[in-house]
Amino acid sequence: xxxxxxxxxxxxxxxxxxxxxxxxxxxxxxxxxxxxxxxxxxxxxxxxxxxxxxxxxxxxxxxxxxxxxxxxxxxxxxxxxxxxxxxxxxxxxxxxxxxxxxxxxxxxxxxxxxxxxxxxxxxxxxxxxxxxxxxxxxxxxxxxxxxxxxxxxxxxxxxxxxxxxxxxxxxxxxxxxxxxxxxxxxxxxxxxxxxxxxxxxxxxxxxxxxxxxxxxxxxxxxxxx
Amino acid sequence: xxxxxxxxxxxxxxxxxxxxxxxxxxxxxxxxxxxxxxxxxxxxxxxxxxxxxxxxxxxxxxxxxxxxxxxxxxxxxxxxxxxxxxxxxxxxxxxxxxxxxxxxxxxxxxxxxxxxxxxxxxxxxxxxxxxxxxxxxxxxxxxxxxxxxxxxxxxxxxxxxxxxxxxxxxxxxxxxxxxxxxxxxxxxxxxxxxxxxxxxxxxxxxxxxxxxxxxxxxxxxxxxxxxxxxxxxxxxxxxxxxxxxxxxxxxxxxxxxxxxxxxxxxxxxxxxxxxxxxxxxxxxxxxxxxxxxxxxxxxxxxxxxxxxxxxxxxxxxxxxxxxxxxxxxxxxxxxxxxxxxxxxxxxxxxxxxxxxxxxxxxxxxxxxxxxxxxxxxxxxxxxxxxx
Numbered sequence: 001x002x003x004x005x006x007x008x009x010x011x012x013x014x015x016x017x018x019x020x021x022x023x024x025x026x027x028x029x030x031x032x033x034x035x036x037x038x039x040x041x042x043x044x045x046x047x048x049x050x051x052x053x054x055x056x057x058x059x060x061x062x063x064x065x066x067x068x069x070x071x072x073x074x075x076x077x078x079x080x081x082x083x084x085x086x087x088x089x090x091x092x093x094x095x096x097x098x099x100x101x102x103x104x105x106x107x108x109x110x111x112x113x114x115x116x117x118x119x120x121x122x123x124x125x126x127x128x129x130x131x132x133x134x135x136x137x138x139x140x141x142x143x144x145x146x147x148x149x150x151x152x153x154x155x156x157x158x159x160x161x162x163x164x165x166x167x168x169x170x171x172x173x174x175x176x177x178x179x180x181x182x183x184x185x186x187x188x189x190x191x192x193x194x195x196x197x198x199x200x201x202x203x204x205x206x207x208x209x210x211x212x213x214x215x216x217x218x219x220x221x222x223x224x225x
Numbered sequence: 226x227x228x229x230x231x232x233x234x235x236x237x238x239x240x241x242x243x244x245x246x247x248x249x250x251x252x253x254x255x256x257x258x259x260x261x262x263x264x265x266x267x268x269x270x271x272x273x274x275x276x277x278x279x280x281x282x283x284x285x286x287x288x289x290x291x292x293x294x295x296x297x298x299x300x301x302x303x304x305x306x307x308x309x310x311x312x313x314x315x316x317x318x319x320x321x322x323x324x325x326x327x328x329x330x331x332x333x334x335x336x337x338x339x340x341x342x343x344x345x346x347x348x349x350x351x352x353x354x355x356x357x358x359x360x361x362x363x364x365x366x367x368x369x370x371x372x373x374x375x376x377x378x379x380x381x382x383x384x385x386x387x388x389x390x391x392x393x394x395x396x397x398x399x400x401x402x403x404x405x406x407x408x409x410x411x412x413x414x415x416x417x418x419x420x421x422x423x424x425x426x427x428x429x430x431x432x433x434x435x436x437x438x439x440x441x442x443x444x445x446x447x448x449x450x451x452x453x454x455x456x457x458x459x460x461x462x463x464x465x466x467x468x469x470x471x472x473x474x475x476x477x478x479x480x481x482x483x484x485x486x487x488x489x490x491x492x493x494x495x496x497x498x499x500x501x502x503x504x505x506x507x508x509x510x511x512x513x514x515x516x517x518x519x520x521x522x523x524x525x526x527x528x529x530x531x532x533x534x535x536x537x538x539x540x541x542x543x544x545x546x547x548x549x550x551x552x553x554x555x556x557x558x559x560x561x562x563x564x565x566x567x568x569x570x571x572x573x574x575x576x577x578x579x580x581x582x583x584x585x586x587x588x589x590x591x592x593x594x595x596x597x598x599x600x601x602x603x604x605x606x607x608x609x610x611x612x
Contacts, residue, residue, distance in 0.1 A: 081520070
C-alpha cells in the first residue's frame with residue numbers, strides 16, 4: 001500500500017544547524033495489519049505518520065500510496081485522501097467541545113444521512129459507550145470514553161488506513177488494552193499504524209518498526225524493509 | 226448526500242452565544258428603525274400640512290405694489306378702492322382657472338400643531354355660514370362631535386388638531402390673543418383642518434382663499450396674469466412653495482439628524498460586534514484545525530462560518546421585523562394617535578439604509594473570519610508547537 005523511498009524531513013532548513021527528523025530511509029507497508037512505530041521522543045515517529053497521512057510534506061524522497069506519489073499531489077487531492085481513505089486518532093482527542101459524542105463521530109463522515117448517524121451509534125456501542133453517553137459532550141465523558149469516541153470518529157468512513165498517534169497515552173491500562181483490542185480488530189481488514197513509545201501495547205502488532213534519530217533502527221515481524 | 230459542515234450544529238449547541246449575537250444585531254435594527262419611525266411623526270405631520278393641505282386650499286396675499294399700484298404716492302383713501310378693485314379682478318381671474326372650485330376673500334386664524342420636535346401654524350379660514358359645507362366637502366371632512374358653526378365666532382377643528390393641542394377641546398375656547406372663538410364641533414379629516422364664521426366687528430388677517438384641485442403653482446398663474454410674486458412683500462401658500470420648504474427645511478434637517486443617529490448606532494454596533502465575534506472565532510481555532518486535518522478544505526470551513534453568520538443576521542432581521550411591527554403598533558396606539566400625530570409605518574428608504582449598513586457590517590466581519598481561516602493549521606503543526 002505504502003512504498004516509501006528515501007524519505008527525508010529536515011526542520012529549520014534556513015538555520016545553519018539543520019534538524020533531520022527523518023534521515024532518508026526506504027520502507028514498504030502492506031494493505032492491512034497492525035503496524036507499530038516505536039521510538040523515543042524526537043525519533044521522528046510522529047513526523048513519519050504526518051508525512052504518510054499528507055499532513056506534512058517531506059523535504060525529499062517519495063511516498064507512493066497505491067502507486068500515487070503523495071508528495072506531488074495538489075492540496076485538494078490530499079484533502080480528498082484524508083477525507084475518504086485515511087482516518088486519524090490524534091494524541092489529544094481533539095473532540096469538538098460543544099458537540100455530543102455522536103455528532104463528534106458524524107462530523108468526520110463523508111456522508112450526512114440517517115444511516116451515518118446509525119453507523120456512529122453502532123461504533124460507539126461497539127466501543128462500550130452506551131446510549132446514555134451518545135448525547136453527552138466531551139466534558140461529561142471520561143478520558144477513556146473520549147479516546148474511544150475519537151477512534152470511532154476516525155473509523156466512521158471505514159478508512160483504508162488508520163493513523164493513531166499515541167492513542168493510549170492518556171488512558172489507564174484497562175482502557176488502553178480495550179482501545180488496542182478495537183484497533184487490532186480493525187487491522188484485520190485495514191492498515192492501522194500506531195505510533196507509541198509504550199512497547200507493551202504493541203504485543204500483538206504484526207510488525208514493529210523502531211525509529212532512532214530519524215532512521216529505522218530495527219523492524220520486527222513482517223518481511224519488507 | 227456528501228457531508229458539508231453544518232452551520233446548525235454550532236448554532237444548536239451554542240444557543241447562548243448565538244443568541245447574544247442575534248439579540249445585539251436585532252436590538253440595533255429595532256433601535257435604528259424605531260428612531261426613524263419616531264422621527265417620521267415629525268416628517269409625516271409636517272408633510273400633511275406642507276403637502277396635503279396646500280393641494281386642497283391655497284392662500285394668496287399680495288402687496289398693493291405687486292398689483293402695480295403706486296403705493297408711495299397714493300393716500301390710504303385713494304389706495305384702498307384701487308386695491309380692492311385689483312383684488313376682485315384677480316379673484317375673478319382665479320375663478321376662471323380650470324380646477325378652481327371656489328375663491329373667497331376670507332379672514333384667517335392660525336391653528337397650531339406640535340409634533341415631537343418643533344411646531345407649525347396652519348390657516349383656519351373664516352367664511353360665511355352657507356359656504357362652510359362646501360369647504361368641509363372639499364376636504365372630505367365629516368362632523369363627528371358637536372355641531373357645525375352657526376354664529377359668528379364659532380368654529381370646528383379636526384380631531385387630530387384637538388388631540389394634539391391641550392388647549393383645544395369641544396365647547397372650549399380658541400383664543401387668538403385678541404378675541405375668543407368657541408369650538409363647537411369636531412370633524413374627521415385626513416388633514417389638520419379648521420373653519421369657522423368670522424367675528425364681524427373684529428377684522429384680522431384677510432387673504433384670498435382658493436379651493437382647488439390639481440393646481441400646484443399659483444405663482445405661475447399670477448405670472449401669466451402679469452403679477453410677479455416677491456418673497457418679502459407677498460404671501461403665496463400653495464403646493465409649490467410649501468413643498469420646497471418641506472424638502473429643504475423639514476426633510477433636510479431630519480435627514481441630517483437621522484444620518485447622525487444611524488452612523489452612531491452602526492459604529493457602536495460594528496465595534497462591539499467585531500470584538501465579540503473575534504473572541505468567538507478565536508475559541509474555535511482547534512475545531513477548525515481538526516476539520517482541516519481530517520480533510521475538510523478551508524473553503525468548506527469558510528462557507529460553514531458564512532452560513533452561521535448569515536443565519537445570525539437573517540434571524541436578527543426577522544426577529545427585529547416582528548419586534549418593530551409590535552412596537553410600532555403599540556407606539557401608535559399609546560403615543561402617536563392620542564397625540565394626533567401622523568406617522569409612516571414602512572419606510573423603504575430606512576429599510577434600504579439599514580440593510581445596506583448590515584451588508585457593510587457582514588462584509589466587515591469577513592476580516593476576522595479571513596484572519597481566523599488564515600491562522601488555521603493542521604493538527605501536526607499544533608502538536609509540533611506543543612512538543
